[in-house]
Amino acid sequence: MAPATETPILSVIVPCYNERATVAELLRRVRAVPISKEVIVVDDQSSDGSWDIVERIAAGWPELRHVRQPVNMGKGAALRKGIELAKGDIVIIQDADLEYEPSEYPVLLKPILDGDADVVFGSRFEGYPRRVMLYWHTLGNKFLTFLSNATTNLNLTDMETCYKVFRREVIQSIPLRSNRFGFEPEVTAKVSRRGYRVYEVPISYHGREYWEGKKINWKDGFSAIWTILKYGLFAGDAGEPSGYRTLIRMGKLKRYNAWVWDNVRSHVGERVLEVGAGIGNMTRLLYGRPLVVATDVEQPYVDILRNKFRRRPGVEVSHLDLSDDRCLELAHYDFDSAVCLNVLEHVEDDEGALRRLHTLCGEGGTLAIYVPAGPKLFGTMDTVVGHYRRYTREDLESKLQRAGFIVDKIYYQNSFGRFGWWWNGRVLRSSHLPSFQSKIFDRLVPIIRRLESTPPSSGLSLIALARRPGQRKERVADEVQANVPA
Numbered sequence: 001m002a003p004a005t006e007t008p009i010l011s012v013i014v015p016c017y018n019e020r021a022t023v024a025e026l027l028r029r030v031r032a033v034p035i036s037k038e039v040i041v042v043d044d045q046s047s048d049g050s051w052d053i054v055e056r057i058a059a060g061w062p063e064l065r066h067v068r069q070p071v072n073m074g075k076g077a078a079l080r081k082g083i084e085l086a087k088g089d090i091v092i093i094q095d096a097d098l099e100y101e102p103s104e105y106p107v108l109l110k111p112i113l114d115g116d117a118d119v120v121f122g123s124r125f126e127g128y129p130r131r132v133m134l135y136w137h138t139l140g141n142k143f144l145t146f147l148s149n150a151t152t153n154l155n156l157t158d159m160e161t162c163y164k165v166f167r168r169e170v171i172q173s174i175p176l177r178s179n180r181f182g183f184e185p186e187v188t189a190k191v192s193r194r195g196y197r198v199y200e201v202p203i204s205y206h207g208r209e210y211w212e213g214k215k216i217n218w219k220d221g222f223s224a225i226w227t228i229l230k231y232g233l234f235a236g237d238a239g240e241p242s243g244y245r246t247l248i249r250m251g252k253l254k255r256y257n258a259w260v261w262d263n264v265r266s267h268v269g270e271r272v273l274e275v276g277a278g279i280g281n282m283t284r285l286l287y288g289r290p291l292v293v294a295t296d297v298e299q300p301y302v303d304i305l306r307n308k309f310r311r312r313p314g315v316e317v318s319h320l321d322l323s324d325d326r327c328l329e330l331a332h333y334d335f336d337s338a339v340c341l342n343v344l345e346h347v348e349d350d351e352g353a354l355r356r357l358h359t360l361c362g363e364g365g366t367l368a369i370y371v372p373a374g375p376k377l378f379g380t381m382d383t384v385v386g387h388y389r390r391y392t393r394e395d396l397e398s399k400l401q402r403a404g405f406i407v408d409k410i411y412y413q414n415s416f417g418r419f420g421w422w423w424n425g426r427v428l429r430s431s432h433l434p435s436f437q438s439k440i441f442d443r444l445v446p447i448i449r450r451l452e453s454t455p456p457s458s459g460l461s462l463i464a465l466a467r468r469p470g471q472r473k474e475r476v477a478d479e480v481q482a483n484v485p486a
Contacts, residue, residue, distance in 0.1 A: 008063070010037040010109070011088030011168065012102075015078035016054065017044040019096040024053050029102045030094065031061065035109070040085050041066040041096075042078040050096075076183035080176050091171050095162045104203050108165045111199040118170050118196040118303065121156055122163030122203035137207075144224050148185050151232025152192035156200060160184050160224070163203055170196055173300040182227035189231035194300075195279075197307050246385055249438055251281045255445035260341065261285050263413065264368035267465040269336035273360055275320060276343035277301070280308050286339070287315060293333055295320035322353035331360055336472055341370040345387045354403035364472030366465070367405060371396060373412055373462040379425025381432060391462050405466035412459030416448050417441065421460055 012030055016023055023041075030039055041058075043051045043066065051068060058064045065085065069078060083091060090112055094102065104122070111117035125142070145159040164187065171187075174194070178186045191198060250257070261282065270290050277283050277294035278301050286292045287309075293316045294305050302319050309315040320327045322343070338361050347353040361367055372382070372390045382390065393410055400407050420437060424430040 008036045008038045008088040009090060010035050010105070011082075011086035011091045012037055012039045012094050013079060013082035013086065013091060014039060014041045014094050014096050015044060015075045015082065016041050016046060016050055016096040017072070017075070017078075018046045018048045018050060020046070020048040020050045020053060022098050023050050023096045024057065026094070026096055026098055026102075027054070027057055027061075027064070029098075033102050033105050035105055037063065038086075038088055039064045040082045042082045043068045044074065044078045045069055045072040074179035074181075076176065076178040076180055076186075079183055083171050083176075086168055086172070089168055090165060091168050092165045093162055099206050100162050101204050101206070104163075107201055108163060108203070111201065112165060112167060116197065117199040118167050118307065119191050119198045120165040121158060121198065121200045122161050122165075123156070123158040123200050124161055124203060124205035124207075125157045126200070126202035140221050144185070144221065144228065147225065147228050148188055148232065151228055152189055154188070154192050154198060156188070156198075158200070159188050161203075167303075169299055170303065178227060180223065182223055185224050185228040186231050189228070195304055195307050197310075246432065248279070249433075249435055251279060253438060253442040253445075255442050257281060257285070259413075259445055259449055260370060263463050264339065264341070264370065264465065267337065267366045267368045267408075267467075268339060269366060271334060271336045273330065273333070273335045273338040275322060275338060275340040275357070276346070277305055277317075279304050282339065282341060283309065283315065287312060290314055291316070291333065291335075293318055293330065293335070295330075297321045322347050322356055323349055325356070327356055328359055331362070335360055335362055335365060337361065337366040337368070339368045341368070342372070344369060344371050345382075345389055345391070346385075348388055350388070351399050351403060354399055354405070358404045358468055361468045362472070363468060363470030366467045367400075369396070369400070369464040369466065371462050371464075373459055374418060377418060377421050377425065377460070379422070380429045381421065381425035384431045393462060396462055396464055400464060400466050404468065406469060407464060407466045410462070410464040411455035412457065412461070413452065413455070413463055414448065414460040415452065415456035415458055416444075417460035418458065 014026070027039065041054050041064065043054060045068065054066050058066050067081060067085070069081065079093065090109060092105065092108065094100065100122070108120050108122055111120050141158065141160050145156055148154070148159040149156055174187065174190050176183065176186060176190075268286070272286055272289055272292045274283055274286060274292060274294045277296050280294065283292065283294045283305065291314055294309065295318050296302050296305065297320065299319065302317060305317040309317060318330060320330065338357055340357065344350050344353060357367055372387060373392070375390045375392065378387070378390050393412065397407050397410050420433070420441065424433055424437075
C-alpha cells in the first residue's frame with residue numbers, strides 16, 4: 001500500500017471478528033462518505049473468511065489499511081491497535097456490522113471541527129429513525145449508562161454506543177487496558193477524569209439480533225459493571241503517566257498549594273506567564289489578573305487547560321517549551337512577571353531556560369521560581385517524574401545571576417518533608433509518594449508553617465524571587481480591568 005501524501009482528516013477504526021456477511025457492505029458505505037479519511041480494519045483472527053474479504057477490498061483501496069491480531073484478543077485490544085496506528089486528525093470507532101450508518105459522520109464530526117468538543121458520543125436513544133430494539137437489551141444499556149454517569153458525573157444517554165469520536169491527540173494519550181467490551185466504560189471514565197469536553201449527538205440505529213451475528217451477551221454486561229466501578233471509583237489515576245498522577249495528587253493538597261502561593265504571590269504582577277501549568281492547580285490562584293498565559297510543554301495538559309479555562313476572560317493557553325527558542329514568540333504579550341513552579345528541574349539545559357525566561361519577563365519583570373532542593377535526596381521518585389537534578393541554594397542563585405537576573409530573595413522550604421522523600425525515594429525506592437502520606441502531610445502544613453516562620457537552613461524545596469534589571473514601563477490603565485473570579 002502506498003503511503004498517503006497528506007494527513008487525512010479522519011481515521012476510521014473498524015474492529016472485525018467474523019463479520020463476513022456485512023464487512024464488505026460496511027466498507028463500501030464508509031468509502032462513500034465524502035471526507036478525507038483512512039480506514040484501519042483490525043481483524044481479531046476471524047475464522048469465517050472476513051480477513052480474505054478485507055484483503056481483496058484493500059487491494060483496490062490505497063486508503064484502507066488492514067492488520068490482523070496474532071490471536072483472538074477481543075474488541076478492546078483490536079481498538080487499541082487501530083488507535084495506535086491512526087494518523088488522522090480525528091478518530092472514529094466503527095463496528096463492522098451494519099447497525100450504525102457511516103453517512104452520519106459529518107454530524108458526529110461537527111462539534112470537534114467547530115472547536116467545541118474533544119470527544120463526541122453518538123446516542124442511539126436520542127435519534128430517529130431507529131430499529132425497535134430488544135427490550136431487555138435496551139434496559140441493560142440504560143442501566144449501564146446510568147451507572148457510568150453516577151461514577152463519572154457525565155449526563156450521557158448512551159455510554160455503550162459504538163460511535164465515539166475523538167481528537168487523535170486525546171485518544172492516543174489515554175492509557176487503555178480493557179481487551180473485550182470493557183473499552184466503552186473504561187474510555188468514558190478516563191475521558192471524564194481528564195476533563196475533556198464531551199458532546200452527544202443523535203444518530204440513527206439499526207440494531208441486529210443474535211441470529212444475525214450480535215456478539216455481546218449478559219456476561220459482558222456483568223463485566224461492564226465491574227469495569228465501570230473499577231475505573232469510575234476504585235482505579236483512580238492508576239495507569240496514567242506518573243507526571244499526570246503527581247499533578248492530580250498535588251491538586252488535592254489545598255493547604256500545601258496555598259503555602260507555596262503565599263510565598264511567591266508578592267512577586268507576581270498583572271500580566272503573568274505561567275510556565276508548566278500542568279492541569280491548572282496554580283492557574284486557578286492566578287486567575288483574576290488582566291492577563292494570565294498558562295503554558296505547558298505536554299499537549300495533553302495544554303488540552304486540559306484549554307478545556308478548564310475556555311470561558312475564563314483574561315486566561316489564555318499556549319504550548320511552551322523552555323528548551324526551544326520558539327518560546328520567545330510569546331514575548332509579544334509584554335509580561336511583567338513569570339511563575340515557574342516545579343519546572344526547571346525537568347529541563348536538561350536549565351541555564352538556557354533561565355536565559356529565555358529573562359527575555360520573556362521583559363525589562364523590570366519579576367520571576368518566581370520553585371524547585372526541588374537537596375542533591376543528596378535524589379532518588380527513584382525524581383527519576384520517575386523526569387527530574388534532571390535537585391538544587392542547592394548556591395547553585396540556583398548563581399544560575400539566575402548568570403542568566404541576568406537580580407536575586408531579591410532565595411530560601412528553603414519544608415525541611416520536615418525531607419525525611420519522607422528520602423525514605424520513599426532512597427530507602428524504599430518507590431516510584432511515587434503514597435497518597436495517604438501526601439494527605440497526612442497536607443493536614444500538617446499549618447503546623448509546619450508555624451515552625452518555619454523563619455526559613456530553615458535546608459528543605460525539600462527551594463524558592464527564588466528574582467527580577468530582570470530595568471524600569472518597567474507603566475501600561476495606560478492596563479487596558480483590561482482585572483477579572484473577578486465567579
